[in-house]
Amino acid sequence: MLGGVRFHPDWCSMAITIKELAEICNVSRGTVDRALNGRPGISSATRERIQQVAREYHYRPHLIASSLSRGKSMSIGVVVFDLKNRFFSQMSNAISLTARSHGYFTYVSVTEKDIESERQILHNLASRRVDGLIMLPITQGKTYIRELKELEIPIVTVGNQLPGIPHVSINEFEAAYASAEYISRAGYRRICFVCPPLRKKGAQNGRLNIVSQDQRAQGFLRFMEKKREMKHEILMEKDFSPVAASMVRNGKEKTAFFCSSDVYALELLKSFRQMGISVPRDAGLMGFDNLDILTFISPRITTVSTSIEEVGKQSMETLLRLIVGEKVRKTSYVPYQICPGDTI
């Protein structure tokens, strides 16, 4: 490009810049900017002439330069455990769509439940100057929250909560409470709550964030406090199936297994089947999340629908509000719904 002149639109393979366009059109860069970005203060004649030339030369705006200059990257970071879990992928899907409809693109990254990875990802995203962050934190604790605040980036959490940081999720507590109530109404006198090991102090120095699971447990327990006449247990072994099976075999009353996730319910159903225990004949079963794979399972597992797409959408909308400086509610709840099935 000697002398700063381009001879043919398709001649040179390198991307054309605003500066070159300016030279070609014999105007200043400012004018090109006005023409291409719909800014005022330009005659429609020159505007169209410039737009025409830009098209001919396949001009492509350089969003990195633009970001640097405007101090906005138009990108947001999404940080989740992984995308294998349907819950997270469906949510990311909704986030990505909502973001794009507002001109934002999403960096999606997965922590694999590793605290150090999470830290690195967050810092990297901060360095990339994302305009906001939606995260499902695995970490918790004061130090961690301070670290997040020091990023000075608008953050919305989903799933697990972090005190002082805006949060979108279903009302886990209420949903679990209502589910227990639902089971009780169905006539069961004994409920066993199946959940992953909570407050596992050992792993990763007890910093793992399991607030969400914990709230489900709390909701369940609250209902049980009200219904003193009912029996309840909590099963949080890693290998819960054999224990559950022996409860079914040795218990006098028919037990309903209320699982804090559909995944556990599926596990249990599978093991029960292998052991010759029939659901709901020998035991009740209820899940949580209404994963879409349930439609293929028979018997239809009773569960709680948590409209995960809505969580994704609302978290993004909340984040956008934070980005433009509006105040937002610290916690927004998305509706849940009990989905009757054949197992309760």
Add this chain to the structure above:
Amino acid sequence: MLGGVRFHPDWCSMAITIKELAEICNVSRGTVDRALNGRPGISSATRERIQQVAREYHYRPHLIASSLSRGKSMSIGVVVFDLKNRFFSQMSNAISLTARSHGYFTYVSVTEKDIESERQILHNLASRRVDGLIMLPITQGKTYIRELKELEIPIVTVGNQLPGIPHVSINEFEAAYASAEYISRAGYRRICFVCPPLRKKGAQNGRLNIVSQDQRAQGFLRFMEKKREMKHEILMEKDFSPVAASMVRNGKEKTAFFCSSDVYALELLKSFRQMGISVPRDAGLMGFDNLDILTFISPRITTVSTSIEEVGKQSMETLLRLIVGEKVRKTSYVPYQICPGDTI
């Protein structure tokens, strides 16, 4: 920050820049750059001093500025139909992980099988100057491929193929051929191939890319050509379940339904159950993809495992090779494996 001086590390909330660090340390920006980015030509004494100050002031590199200056964004675009489909989300998960292990972050965006969205996304990502692109194209055709080439960005496709563009996937043709063979060996004399409507010229002007599904069909047909004594049909109605059911009821021979996706197999199994048709007693059933939800389904559906994570990983690795300018194979195949189940 009057006079360009910062008094306290924690005093000012705005991020500190390399220029300010230079002033504080009484060195030049070049030296700070050398210290912070491990470049040679600096004494370890000043390096450590600068690093120390950078830490005190919570210096955070500005990757946007860095990208602009170096002409590399260290980000790559991932473009898929959606993340609801397990296939895509598992792949994106692997891509994201592999990318990060090489310092790249991934913009994940979903087209929802809309040609116009796909175009917009690609152009936006190009404007963001992603260093590479992994995509599962919905579009096909010469014009489209030219458009992709004009982006002048390294591209790797997965799933659907595009002539002339590097591609990573399983060998659909071979896998389908082998599956048909497997079914035949199991003693079936009649196979019905269930797939989505191929060559659907109507929708989106026939530009929809269904190469992947097509290759599965071709593999099936090739085997059938060899085995003239066997009967075969192809079922590609939208509402295939009733048709399949009537085939089971009216056919003289036991039919195996070979579905081009586990999703169809699941659908069929469900409908069959509702209609009192038992698998594999009344009909055989084979799927494709080995979706992980199959472990929860009984009977265990016979299927083909396509190690989708491997596709994600390899596509990213191929892309990285393209980015550094290495030559790559136009097509790399990832191994497939037949997963015996109880339905064939």
Add this chain to the structure above:
DNA sequence: GTGAAAGCGCTAACAG
């Protein structure tokens, strides 16, 4: 309505 110029924060080539 248009032009000129000073950034945005970092990199890299060159001079000392």
Add this chain to the structure above:
DNA sequence: CTGTTAGCGCTTTCAC
């Protein structure tokens, strides 16, 4: 070993 300087491509302010 360290400093200087000219970009990277776009935005924005202020003159004219």
